[in-house]
Amino acid sequence: MDNDPLFANYGDIPLAELQSKSEVDFPYTEVGSLMEHLNDEVVLVRGRAQTIRGVGKKMAFVVVRERGFTVQAVVSEQAGLVSPQMVKYVASLNRESIIDVEGILTVPSDPIKGASQKSCPEPPHQPRHAARSEADIKKDQEYGDQLVRVNQDTRLNHRIIDIRTPANQGIFRIQSQVGNIFRQFLLSEGFAEIHMPKLIAGSSEGGSAVLELDYKGQPACLDQSPQLHKQMVTCGDFVRAFEIGPAFRAEDSYTHRHLCKFTSLDIEMEIKKHYSEARKGVLFFYVMDVVDRLFVERLKDAGVEIDPLGDLNTESERKLGQLVLEGIASENRYGTEFYILHRSPLAARPFYNTPCYDNPAYSSSFDVFIQGEEIISGAQHVHVPEFLIERVQSCGIDVNTISTYVDSFRYGAPPHGRFRVGLERVVMLFCGLDNIRKTLLYPRDLLRIAPSGADRNS
Amino acid sequence: MDNDPLFANYGDIPLAELQSKSEVDFPYTEVGSLMEHLNDEVVLVRGRAQTIRGVGKKMAFVVVRERGFTVQAVVSEQAGLVSPQMVKYVASLNRESIIDVEGILTVPSDPIKGASQKSCPEPPHQPRHAARSEADIKKDQEYGDQLVRVNQDTRLNHRIIDIRTPANQGIFRIQSQVGNIFRQFLLSEGFAEIHMPKLIAGSSEGGSAVLELDYKGQPACLDQSPQLHKQMVTCGDFVRAFEIGPAFRAEDSYTHRHLCKFTSLDIEMEIKKHYSEARKGVLFFYVMDVVDRLFVERLKDAGVEIDPLGDLNTESERKLGQLVLEGIASENRYGTEFYILHRSPLAARPFYNTPCYDNPAYSSSFDVFIQGEEIISGAQHVHVPEFLIERVQSCGIDVNTISTYVDSFRYGAPPHGRFRVGLERVVMLFCGLDNIRKTLLYPRDLLRIAPSGADRNS
Known part of the structure; x- marks a missing residue:
């Protein structure tokens, strides 16, 4: 290329030119923004060389990709503009290189199909x-x-x-928007976004799923849920508050939907009378059918054994989803993939859940299902300290281990409740994915704590 | 009260009535929404009895507080409506109790002053x-x-x-909005919100400020910053991404502004030519003066010793802030509390920072100061793997310990850069607070890991 009079039209950009030497003089256009109104205009794009194909010595094609969008670039020998050396340079580019391309945009009458590829050093997968x-x-x-x-x-x-890949570029942009829609709705309803401590003192008396820390010599844990702290904040007059943040559980379950670190959308709010006030915080509830837990008895008729006072397992949740979707012909109701199951058995709920006013075997609670999978759970929480102690003890927990929490209800506490959503689970079901790991940039379970920036590659 | 024919007009609400028995029939008004247009209307509020004062046996005053707003309620004996027993009941309420009050709203011609208090069981502080x-x-x-x-x-x-307290009700609502304004601006600029893993494998080779975890038998750490992961995501074609989430550092500094857990607003973005493109991501930069690091030489004239190729300490940062605020009379410039210092010495920056194209002793970087305190820092990052290895080694780090990170630049990486903001630090300076702990609901430093929901109170 040394003896090419057109050498200035192509080539590797020297590193120094990319060290903030000068500001942008000619504006870049995003590949996704290359629309008809730019037809016949000169445009400059930066993207990846997804595929490169040389045709003889006079022409080369490059599919340029940016944020999942692609455009085909054609370079063709032309006196005074494109030299044979330039065509050779383009044809020898590495796939997945980041390149700047300046050229005239032509909108084709038919969409360009993917081009075939030539061999070059490969990334681990394409x-x-x-x-x-x-x-x-x-x-x-x-x-x-x-x-x-x-x-x-x-x-x-x-x-x-x-x-x-375009699918992943989509999934994580959808995830970004799901979090944002949730947040904007809550802010418009007078909720404040809060940030809980994550680090708590003591060792893992709460159970085996707790991750233990060395806090410079003191034993400490990662918080499994902002639940207790959120309730305390409600007692501190933040009567509508939410957090969107990481929760940590060393879960021993290796299913398609369990993780050690996930993003929890948690709200806690004062309720005046009824936990249905918290339920209204979930946007799409307005179009949902409410199914009473007693309806679940029908699972028996469908041949699924369930404990009437216990939790539902994955299998019975799916079967229930199927029953609701098929609808009850005789009663002409349901027939939906989105529904709420309320009044779960108290024994299947945590100690802070309030029993039903008319039947203490059941709870003031609700769970939201999409396609037979639980994505949201909510409930009214106990706000009277004496009653809370009763509940803590009946669940076999030593009150002393959570006495700061219990005491926080002694100086005036409003009736309150919550709901909680797993961000990744919503995205998984919304996008129809078969595994929750597809909704995390860096999924973490007990078998996977890589890749990360600090990994060795040996 | 048993023999009071008006007993239904007051009293403790039975617990069962607060267990989601019935939905709200008469709407509640927020104390903060009690405005003139409701004058002479019947309103129902729920709030705390902040102060209670009985006047003889016929009258009592209660200041009701909700979310920091207060209203004075007056109960006065009246045949067929308010009995002497009711007045006695109101006068004996515990301070900070949650109460429902229904009554006629009267807008006073002069604001009500705080009333004096009677004795009753006290919370730890009022x-x-x-x-x-x-x-x-x-x-x-x-x-x-x-x-x-x-x-x-x-x-x-x-x-x-x-x-x-009203101040704290304000601080945490401002914090909620600061995070939201930052997020909305970035979303409108095409950034995607991402969630980084927080849990990374291995022990703390990165330094003493790392918190170590027992990951069910494997050594692991809490991530001190999403930095390396964010850069890797940029290599994965999310060329504009940000996270707002917790970062963990076991910092040994016991200053007014150091914490073990804080909320980091982190962006990483492709840059076409110059790190000033990242700088534009910060809204208020548009009104800021840019101060060159070489200007810092003036600190010497002001009697402050600094290392020309080292980092600034707290004292010299403050002095610099003072110099910039006072302005340079002879040059008639500056005179502001908000400014940017750019091109810091490379030796004071992390290994991933790019040197200046024209002087490798300085870096392509910028720091934003408010009132002499750094709140934002940003830079261009190295995107060429061979050069990155050179930088890693010259900083005395073993490349093998971060080989996954280094390798992620091998399959095409765009020039890129970031800026980072500490949410709590912005709120502290914006609200004029003297200690960063005032901006956290549950601050954590090496001397404080309480209160939390799981504390014993012994």
């Missing part, structure tokens, strides 16, 4: 492979093609490659 | 005492009164009482 859906892979197999399938462990081990 | 400013206490002392001053440890130990 976004273009990971981007294929199971349906696409199956279809191609029927035509006799054997396409690369990238399995979940490979994806998670090389997460920074995997999240470049 | 919100009405904690609400007094230092200025008020001083003024009252000049008049010969000795008012109760509630000191900071008492406030923090009984945080749920303390946060009921």
